[in-house]
Amino acid sequence: MHIILLLGGLLFSTFSFSQSGDAFSYVEKYNQQLDSIRNYQAVFTVKASIPLLKIPVTRGKVFFKWPTHYSLSTYQFTVLPKQKLTPVTRFLRRANFKITDRGTEPVNNHPCRVVELHPYDTLTTIAQYTIWVDKATFLIRRVYVSEKDGSEYVYHYSYNNKNDLLPSKLLYTFNYTLPHEQNVMLNPVALKNDVESSRVYEGKIAIDFKYSNVRRQGDHN
Amino acid sequence: MILQETYKIFTRPYAKIVLLVMLVLMLIFSAAFAFEGQEYYDSLLNTFGKGVSFEGKLLNGNLFAFQLFHALWLLVALMVVFVTGGMISEEKSAGTLRMVLSRKISKTGFFTARFAAAKIFAFIVVAFMAAISLGVGLAVFGSGELLAFDNGKFTVLTANQALLSFALAYVFYFLMLLTVISISMFFSVLFKSSIKAILVTVSVIMVFYFISTLELPLFDGVKPFLFTSYFSSWAQFFTTPVDWMKLTFDAIVLLVHILVFYTASVMIFGKQEVLD
Numbered sequence: 001m002h003i004i005l006l007l008g009g010l011l012f013s014t015f016s017f018s019q020s021g022d023a024f025s026y027v028e029k030y031n032q033q034l035d036s037i038r039n040y041q042a043v044f045t046v047k048a049s050i051p052l053l054k055i056p057v058t059r060g061k062v063f064f065k066w067p068t069h070y071s072l073s074t075y076q077f078t079v080l081p082k083q084k085l086t087p088v089t090r091f092l093r094r095a096n097f098k099i100t101d102r103g104t105e106p107v108n109n110h111p112c113r114v115v116e117l118h119p120y121d122t123l124t125t126i127a128q129y130t131i132w133v134d135k136a137t138f139l140i141r142r143v144y145v146s147e148k149d150g151s152e153y154v155y156h157y158s159y160n161n162k163n164d165l166l167p168s169k170l171l172y173t174f175n176y177t178l179p180h181e182q183n184v185m186l187n188p189v190a191l192k193n194d195v196e197s198s199r200v201y202e203g204k205i206a207i208d209f210k211y212s213n214v215r216r217q218g219d220h221n
Numbered sequence: 222m223i224l225q226e227t228y229k230i231f232t233r234p235y236a237k238i239v240l241l242v243m244l245v246l247m248l249i250f251s252a253a254f255a256f257e258g259q260e261y262y263d264s265l266l267n268t269f270g271k272g273v274s275f276e277g278k279l280l281n282g283n284l285f286a287f288q289l290f291h292a293l294w295l296l297v298a299l300m301v302v303f304v305t306g307g308m309i310s311e312e313k314s315a316g317t318l319r320m321v322l323s324r325k326i327s328k329t330g331f332f333t334a335r336f337a338a339a340k341i342f343a344f345i346v347v348a349f350m351a352a353i354s355l356g357v358g359l360a361v362f363g364s365g366e367l368l369a370f371d372n373g374k375f376t377v378l379t380a381n382q383a384l385l386s387f388a389l390a391y392v393f394y395f396l397m398l399l400t401v402i403s404i405s406m407f408f409s410v411l412f413k414s415s416i417k418a419i420l421v422t423v424s425v426i427m428v429f430y431f432i433s434t435l436e437l438p439l440f441d442g443v444k445p446f447l448f449t450s451y452f453s454s455w456a457q458f459f460t461t462p463v464d465w466m467k468l469t470f471d472a473i474v475l476l477v478h479i480l481v482f483y484t485a486s487v488m489i490f491g492k493q494e495v496l497d
Contacts, residue, residue: 050269050273052268052269052373052374052375053269053374053375053376053377054374054375054376054377054460054461055375055376055377056377056378056379058277060276072276074276074277076277076366076379077275077276077277077278077279077365077366077368077377078275078276078277079269079273079274079275079276080273080274080275080276081272081273081274082271082272082273082274084274084276125271147271149271151270151271151272153272174270174272174273175270175272176268176269176270176272177270178268178373203269203272203273205273
């Protein structure tokens with residue numbers, strides 16, 4: 001009886017591992033492809049829609065040089081996602097996460113594998129990543145990040161065509177609550193109103209990219 | 222006559238003190254801005270949580286000028302009262318008014334010349350303020366986008382938009398100073414003592430301004446009738462889109478106050494007997 005249970009457990013854990021491994025291998029496949037890019041530069045345009053902040057459309061440039069050198073310059077004072085323009089999934093390693101397969105889900109009519117990652121590192125601020133990877137092209141379509149303090153960020157990626165590894169558009173959404181003093185300044189009644197003081201605002205940043213000088217491994221100039 | 226009266230203003234020690242104090246305040250503010258500005262504005266931008274990062278040069282001449290304007294506008298307005306509050310009463314208490322009026326000039330002409338001289342002084346104060354805030358700011362800290370902050374809301378203006386906003390804000394501020402001047406000269410006509418005229422003007426402005434800024438529903442019905450409720454409207458030039466209708470209305474309200482206080486002053490001054 002014990003042997004049957006042991007074998008059953010072993011079989012179940014092997015099955016789960018292979019499922020998880022499969023799911024994350026989609027992310028790894030994308031990272032591998034991304035790693036074939038040796039350098040590129042892109043001009044980007046930022047349109048932000050953030051409550052309590054009015055900011056005009058701004059532009060900038062991002063440069064990448066293999067393996068990990070990202071640099072960006074902006075023409076104006078601008079707002080960017082937390083990770084700036086570094087691909088969110090590029091430096092995620094299997095060994096650092098508990099991986100859970102969340103099955104399949106379409107994103108903008110693209111069937112995607114969904115994988116959830118929980119970091120083993122207890123000191124990190126990240127609570128969870130959920131990644132939607134296109135089943136057909138291995139492109140990352142969406143990344144959800146949640147932090148231990150309740151902050152949530154979502155990266156939505158669009159590509160001009162299926163062979164592109166680099167997104168043509170990034171829509172980033174994030175949430176925030178105001179510090180108490182700020183809330184009081186905006187609405188003195190917030191002092192008496194707990195609902196108002198815990199109001200969650202949602203900001204959006206849309207970034208369009210135009211790439212040039214994209215050089216992949218094996219390309220000859 | 223107007224030029225002569227303007228020259229007289231600058232011979233008074235108060236006028237020089239006002240300009241000197243503005244300069245000292247600017248120097249103190251520059252030091253704070255240069256050494257602790259970045260830390261302060263980074264903490265302000267934490268409002269938007271950890272989900273975003275800001276790129277670009279935040280500390281620049283436009284932000285310096287904006288913050289200095291915010292810090293100084295009311296202080297400068299009150300300092301102007303020290304100069305203009307005694308423009309009529311001082312002549313009364315010194316006993317020189319009768320001598321001045323013995324020249325071929327009417328009381329209305331005399332008051333209007335003094336009022337015009339005070340206007341020129343206000344214009345010089347605004348120009349000086351623009352020069353030390355915007356001029357020095359741009360020269361020392363360079364140009365760039367302006368992160369304007371008002372009532373918990375942030376607006377980023379391009380460098381060109383910021384310059385236009387400053388120009389319009391300074392014009393509006395000039396109008397606000399004229400209102401302060403007309404009130405101070407009204408009390409200067411009413412009282413023989415300059416100190417009394419200055420103190421009453423400053424007290425009226427401070428009490429009214431205090432009520433105007435109180436965010437309590439009790440005073441909501443009173444606020445539209447207080448001229449101080451329109452004093453800080455210049456800050457709206459740093460928001461987008463600019464509410465032109467409201468700003469035009471606010472400017473008209475101030476103009477009406479200037480006209481009312483000027484007319485009242487002329488009428489009262491005309492009926493006053495100059496015995497000394």
